[in-house]
Amino acid sequence: MDNCIFCKIAKGEIPSVKVFEDDRVFVFEDINPILPGHTLLIPKAHAENIWEISGDDLAAIHRASKRVAEAIRSVLDPVGVAVFQLNGRGVNQVVMHYHLHLVPRMADAPALTMTDWELKPGNLDEIRRIGEKIAVALA
Numbered sequence: 001m002d003n004c005i006f007c008k009i010a011k012g013e014i015p016s017v018k019v020f021e022d023d024r025v026f027v028f029e030d031i032n033p034i035l036p037g038h039t040l041l042i043p044k045a046h047a048e049n050i051w052e053i054s055g056d057d058l059a060a061i062h063r064a065s066k067r068v069a070e071a072i073r074s075v076l077d078p079v080g081v082a083v084f085q086l087n088g089r090g091v092n093q094v095v096m097h098y099h100l101h102l103v104p105r106m107a108d109a110p111a112l113t114m115t116d117w118e119l120k121p122g123n124l125d126e127i128r129r130i131g132e133k134i135a136v137a138l139a
């Protein structure tokens with residue numbers, strides 16, 4: 001897609017620190033790493049988010065994420081790897097081309113505060129009401 005920075009990265013039209021690619025997936029280092037080793041996986045075919053990406057590309061991204069997570073583990077020996085993905089400006093998606101984040105954390109690195117949310121029991125009636133609606137939509 002014209003004017004999409006990640007399409008341009010996948011085509012090699014703008015530089016990136018590439019770590020892997022196959023016919024569907026391109027993998028490179030995040031230029032503003034949350035922690036060292038922060039890596040992004042994108043489909044080569046433009047899709048904005050989880051609603052647009054094809055099932056085959058989504059499967060390819062997640063298959064590749066396992067390989068990349070294994071490589072990250074062998075190289076960096078992290079105490080954990082956070083895997084996440086944002087869909088929509090309302091949850092702070094900034095680049096509107098689907099991307100999966102892999103963020104390793106080494107033992108001596110600062111806390112990954114974004115993964116450290118407070119556990120507060122929800123309203124069980126509301127949890128059930130929403131869960132039932134989603135289940136119906138899935139049926």
Ligand code: AMP
Pocket residue numbers: 005016029030031032033085086092093094095096
């Ligand atoms: P998100 O909020 O999930 O849309 O995050 C977009 C991510 O893309 C951020 O972590 C950025 O640092 C990263 N990013 C943006 N431009 C580039 C680029 N040219 N090369 C590598 N990473 C980038």
Ligand code: ZN
Pocket residue numbers: 001004005006007008045046047096097
């Ligand atoms: Zn794109």
